[in-house]
Amino acid sequence: MHKSIAALGLASILALGVSSGALAAGEKVSVITPFLAAIATGEMIEAFKAKAAEYQWTVDVVDTAGDMAAFASRVEDATTSGANAIVLVSVDPTQIQDQVDKAKAAGVPVITIDGAKNASSVLNVTSDNYVLGETMTKFLFDQIGNKGNIVRFFYSAHPGVHQRELALDAALKANPEIKQVADHYVAVPGQVDDSRAAMDAMLLANPGDGAINAVWAAWDEPGIGANLAIEAAGRKGIVIAGIDGNPQAIDLIKACGAYIGTVRQGFGEMASIAAGELNTILAGGSAKADELYAPVELITRESLGVTCP
Amino acid sequence: MTRTNLNRFGTLIAFVLLCIGFSIAAPAAFASPANVFNLVQQMATLAIVATAATLVMTISEFDLSVGFSASLAAVICFVLFGQGYDVWLAVPAALLVGIVGGAANGVLVARFGIPSFVATLALGTILSGFAFGLSGGQSLFQSVPDGFKSLARGDVFGIPVLGFWIVAVLGVAAFVLTQTEFGRRLRAIGGNAQAARLAGLPIVRDVIVTFAIAGGLSALAGLLLASRLGSVQHTMGEPLLLPAYAAVFIGTTASPTGAPTVAGTLLGVAITGVMVNGMTIVGVEPFVQKIMTGVIILVAVLLRRVGRAR
Numbered sequence: 329m330h331k332s333i334a335a336l337g338l339a340s341i342l343a344l345g346v347s348s349g350a351l352a353a354g355e356k357v358s359v360i361t362p363f364l365a366a367i368a369t370g371e372m373i374e375a376f377k378a379k380a381a382e383y384q385w386t387v388d389v390v391d392t393a394g395d396m397a398a399f400a401s402r403v404e405d406a407t408t409s410g411a412n413a414i415v416l417v418s419v420d421p422t423q424i425q426d427q428v429d430k431a432k433a434a435g436v437p438v439i440t441i442d443g444a445k446n447a448s449s450v451l452n453v454t455s456d457n458y459v460l461g462e463t464m465t466k467f468l469f470d471q472i473g474n475k476g477n478i479v480r481f482f483y484s485a486h487p488g489v490h491q492r493e494l495a496l497d498a499a500l501k502a503n504p505e506i507k508q509v510a511d512h513y514v515a516v517p518g519q520v521d522d523s524r525a526a527m528d529a530m531l532l533a534n535p536g537d538g539a540i541n542a543v544w545a546a547w548d549e550p551g552i553g554a555n556l557a558i559e560a561a562g563r564k565g566i567v568i569a570g571i572d573g574n575p576q577a578i579d580l581i582k583a584c585g586a587y588i589g590t591v592r593q594g595f596g597e598m599a600s601i602a603a604g605e606l607n608t609i610l611a612g613g614s615a616k617a618d619e620l621y622a623p624v625e626l627i628t629r630e631s632l633g634v635t636c637p
Numbered sequence: 638m639t640r641t642n643l644n645r646f647g648t649l650i651a652f653v654l655l656c657i658g659f660s661i662a663a664p665a666a667f668a669s670p671a672n673v674f675n676l677v678q679q680m681a682t683l684a685i686v687a688t689a690a691t692l693v694m695t696i697s698e699f700d701l702s703v704g705f706s707a708s709l710a711a712v713i714c715f716v717l718f719g720q721g722y723d724v725w726l727a728v729p730a731a732l733l734v735g736i737v738g739g740a741a742n743g744v745l746v747a748r749f750g751i752p753s754f755v756a757t758l759a760l761g762t763i764l765s766g767f768a769f770g771l772s773g774g775q776s777l778f779q780s781v782p783d784g785f786k787s788l789a790r791g792d793v794f795g796i797p798v799l800g801f802w803i804v805a806v807l808g809v810a811a812f813v814l815t816q817t818e819f820g821r822r823l824r825a826i827g828g829n830a831q832a833a834r835l836a837g838l839p840i841v842r843d844v845i846v847t848f849a850i851a852g853g854l855s856a857l858a859g860l861l862l863a864s865r866l867g868s869v870q871h872t873m874g875e876p877l878l879l880p881a882y883a884a885v886f887i888g889t890t891a892s893p894t895g896a897p898t899v900a901g902t903l904l905g906v907a908i909t910g911v912m913v914n915g916m917t918i919v920g921v922e923p924f925v926q927k928i929m930t931g932v933i934i935l936v937a938v939l940l941r942r943v944g945r946a947r
Contacts, residue, residue: 484774
């Protein structure tokens with residue numbers, strides 16, 4: 329057993345050794361998310377880190393892989409460890425209100441990127457998710473002539489994604505000739521594979537031509553999974569649209585397959601805006617507002633200048 | 638220190654060394670009273686779920702539904718809050734669902750002879766479906782009474798409320814396992830079920846009761862987690878499963894016989910809790926944290942096995 333003590337001791341020394349790089353000079357900013365595996369979240373965090381490097385901040389990134397209890401614990405750890413600021417990415421702070429309140433009480437400013445406004449956080453930078461959902465839904469419905477059958481891939485646990493779903497609900501109500509024939513609550517992480525499997529099943533359950541006309545993906549990764557299933561099944565006459573402006577989705581749009589559109593969220597811009605505002609806050613100033621929006625853009629073959637055969 | 642003492646206290650010494658290491662690396666943060674307070678809070682729900690796993694492992698079975706039970710209990714409680722029910726009805730109702738779910742696991746295992754891995758995974762999946770359906774897949778955080786929040790927040794004389802839950806639950810579990818006839822029967826069943834059956838022990842009843850207790854404890858952990866966070870997601874308990882069993886396995890390295898014990902499980906929970914907390918505080922990259930946590934579990938269990946083989 330003395331060997332196990334040595335091994336554990338060695339591990340702790342390694343831990344401390346690895347940490348030495350993180351204890352550099354500058355403001356210490358803790359970036360915490362439960363969803364680092366999502367491409368958009370990763371993009372925001374990378375963009376934030378790039379801006380943080382310009383400001384010479386030390387950034388610690390923590391991912392809890394969908395575990396909200398661990399997420400709450402890591403926010404507590406960041407508060408205790410004397411972080412100068414906490415940045416929460418892709419999460420509604422209401423889900424860990426007590427921990428956000430404690431950070432505020434300890435004088436640690438909390439900002440969210442792609443999250444939600446909160447009384448104890450100083451800023452949320454996001455896109456207007458309802459507008460995102462509305463823009464994508466209108467485009468998708470127009471593409472199928474405002475009638476036909478759609479399937480929905482959704483994830484209501486994310487507050488922003490839920491707003492997009494509400495936009496779809498409103499559009500379905502306003503377009504009675506469009507029916508939702510199936511839906512799937514996407515598993516996160518593992519969203520692409522999960523969505524592919526779900527789409528496989530939906531295609532089998534709705535086999536005829538025109539049984540499914542469109543796939544409404546609350547964000548691009550489920551749409552990419554659905555695209556894989558449609559390609560594998562060789563089904564024609566189904567179009568897909570998503571949200572986020574994921575580079576893989578844009579490639580698929582260019583490839584003239586089922587994927588026809590995405591609404592680009594300015595993830596990089598969100599992170600840049602958040603970092604800029606945080607720099608002001610750390611210097612003793614205040615954010616311009618408690619919620620700021622980054623611009624959005626509908627990306628289609630037309631906007632990309634692609635002509636399909 | 639003799640070899641026997643090293644074998645017996647090695648894991649505890651390793652835990653102390655970890656604490657010392659992190660205290661040296663981040664003295665102002667890791668060793669601060671505020672962080673100790675945080676650590677106790679962070680470990681509590683895992684400690685309770687791991688205790689449920691310990692009870693079931695004592696009879697040489699597994700319960701893979703613990704995380705699902707925790708989620709469902711929390712969802713039921715918050716749904717009832719949303720319909721205007723108060724704490725005194727919602728909390729017992731949620732606990733009852735956990736106990737009934739656990740008892741159902743026990744019936745499947747003891748009465749129908751279904752392997753516990755299969756039975757509890759199947760029933761757990763059913764429970765997760767109910768949690769999903771009741772919550773609509775959304776995060777629930779409205780209409781939560783202050784009385785519920787106080788179950789797992791704040792402190793009494795500077796000690797976090799969740800610390801009292803750890804002492805109460807683990808204390809009772811340790812007492813039952815080591816000092817009661819029921820506990821001795823469970824250890825006998827786990828040691829040799831065939832011999833226990835031939836000796837006339839009420840195996841079916843004891844297995845059902847053990848799973849029911851595990852279900853109740855899992856539900857309790859889910860409720861405490863919901864109280865601590867102030868919100869509920871239908872998958873919130875699922876991440877507790879693997880760390881709970883990891884804690885039990887680490888704990889067995891501190892047991893003279895290699896059998897699961899409540900004290901050993903608490904030590905396993907403390908080691909995993911301190912590892913994650915300490916590495917976060919000193920700024921270890923997330924991927925390194927995962928690698929090192931896995932390595933620690935593997936090394937601890939492997940060396941214990943090698944040591945026993947000698």
